[in-house]
Amino acid sequence: MQSMALAVDKGSVELGPSLLGGVSLPAAVVHEGPLEHNLVWMQRFAEAHGARLAPHGKTTMTPALFHRQIQAGAWGITLATAPQCRAAFAHGITRLLMANQLVGQANMAIIASLIEQGATFYCVVDSQENVRQLGRFFAKRGLILPVLIEVGVPGGRCGCRTQQQILSLAGTIAEEPALSLAGLEGYEGVVHGADPEAGIRAYAKYLVDVAVELEAAKRFSEPEPIVTASGSAWYDLIAEAFEGAPLQGRFTAVLRPGCYVVHDHGLYRDAQSAVLARRPDLPDGLEPALEVFAQVQSLPEPGLAIIALGKRDIGHDQLPIALRRYRETGTPEQLLSVDGWEVTKIMDQHTFVRLPKEALDVEVGDIVAFGASHPCLTFDKWRQLLLVDNDLNVKEHLATYF
Known part of the structure; x- marks a missing residue:
């Protein structure tokens, strides 16, 4: 038998x-019950703060969960690499935000193919050279690549370190016919220090201020440019900054937590406890x-x-x-x-x-x-x-x- x-x-x-x-x-x-609870909880949180949700798919790389997130109301799915984007698109996810620089011609070719097949795609840039490389490659393919300038912090990961670098990069993007500046991107998880909460609040305000300045200078190519940040630990502080008056009705605010979908019994359990302590008005967790x-x-x-x-x-x-x-x-x-x-x-x-x-x-x-x-x-x-x-x-x- x-x-x-x-x-x-x-x-x-x-x-x-x-x-x-x-x-x-x-x-x-x-577990199905907690999964469904988390999908609804985070979607409601984003909507209550006037933001869209683009969950970070690298957490799970599970298309069945991507589709549950989309069905719950997510605007799109965030990924980290070109092959991850290809996998998500192959399983029906059409709006892809790659919260990373697109580097290397092989990776550019993957993304060009996805755009040619109908994907709506965004990636981030933080250097003049990468902008020129992307401009040359996508011009040869006859495609327009929407990009977001990454706003970094000293000692952090990627991203422009100063406002002057951001403004200069916006000018270079404008010189590349195959690129369009669709917004700004940041990641607050690289902000550290003796008082990380204060640092993250300051970083979020800086991100918003720079977005408003670029909009006033008519640097963006879209009527409601994207402003996006937020991992799975400090999303409440980012949402509060994005909810402020300078962005309302003028920008598309996008939050990108990923681990919320299944949560955990360690790092993010502790982070969620801190969120609920800061926000006692939030139901459950x-x-x-x-x-x-x-x-x-x-x-x-x-x-x-x-x-x-x-x-x-x-x-x-x-x-x-x-x-x-x-x-x-x-x-x-x-x-x-x-x-x-x-x-x-x-x-x-x-x-x-x-x-x-x-x-x-x-x-x-x-x-x-x-x-x-x-x-x-x-x-x-x-x-x-x-x-x-x-x-x-x-x-x-x-x-x-x-």
């Missing part, structure tokens, strides 16, 4: 089995939707459990957290305790858990749900994840395209 086990370690998926009795573990899992299910593999000595879960399976910039435990072939209601469980070490395919003295009922084969920090670093380990309902039954497989 053929086995009913469902292999999910980079293979194909049939639908229907339970995580507790029909799935080869470990498996990366997205985001909910963690991503977990990795794995089994107890060995109980080699008292107080130690080895889990069949490793760096190949789950993000580990912070150690995973044991959330819940089940008996294999049990039911979701039959929860077993993980109180006092402490993950102490993670290897390629093994996780070490220190057990409390009271943990006398742990058995080889027990199924443990783990939470992780920074969902990007879990998604990119899987060719597919499993969407499950409240009963832990598989409803859909979510293919990734990293």
Whole structure:
């Protein structure tokens, strides 16, 4: 008789089995209820602040989730590289914001092809040389490339460091017939210091002020140019700055958080707590939707459990957290305790858990749900994840395209 086990370690998926009795573990899992909550929550947040939402797709590189975001009202999808844009477009996403410089003729060719096929595409620029390279390439293809000037900070990542550099670059773009200046882009996550909140507020104001100045100088090619920023930690401060009077009705304000879609049990959980502390008027909050299910593999000595879960399976910039435990072939209601469980070490395919003295009922084969920090670093380990309902039954497989 053929086995009913469902292999999910980079293979194909049939639908229907339970995580507790029909799935080869470990498996990366997205919980449907929290996912739907997060989609609605962030879309409402953006709309309440007069902004559009272009979620950063690099978090998941999962077209099925992109489409859920679009269906919830997202304006477009943000990506980081030309191949990511190609993957998203191949799966029906037509408005692409590449929050990165487009460098190299091979990458330019990918984007030119997408534009020729009907994609609406934006990328960022921060140097005279890149502007000239793009101008030459897209002129030869007979295409117009919309670009956004990236506004950086000293000591940060990419982006123009001074207002004079921004104004000069706008002039150079105007000299390139194949380019159009569609707006400004920034990323506040590179702002650091003793008081990051104050620094980010100042950066957001600067971004808005420069946009208004360029508009007054008639540098933009579009009637409502784009002003965009926001990662997944400080989106509330960016939204507040964009909501101000200088942008209302004159610009298209675009927020770009990505991790919100599944949230997490670490970095962004803490960031969300800070958002809610700053904004007590906000209802509820985001909910963690991503977990990795794995089994107890060995109980080699008292107080130690080895889990069949490793760096190949789950993000580990912070150690995973044991959330819940089940008996294999049990039911979701039959929860077993993980109180006092402490993950102490993670290897390629093994996780070490220190057990409390009271943990006398742990058995080889027990199924443990783990939470992780920074969902990007879990998604990119899987060719597919499993969407499950409240009963832990598989409803859909979510293919990734990293």
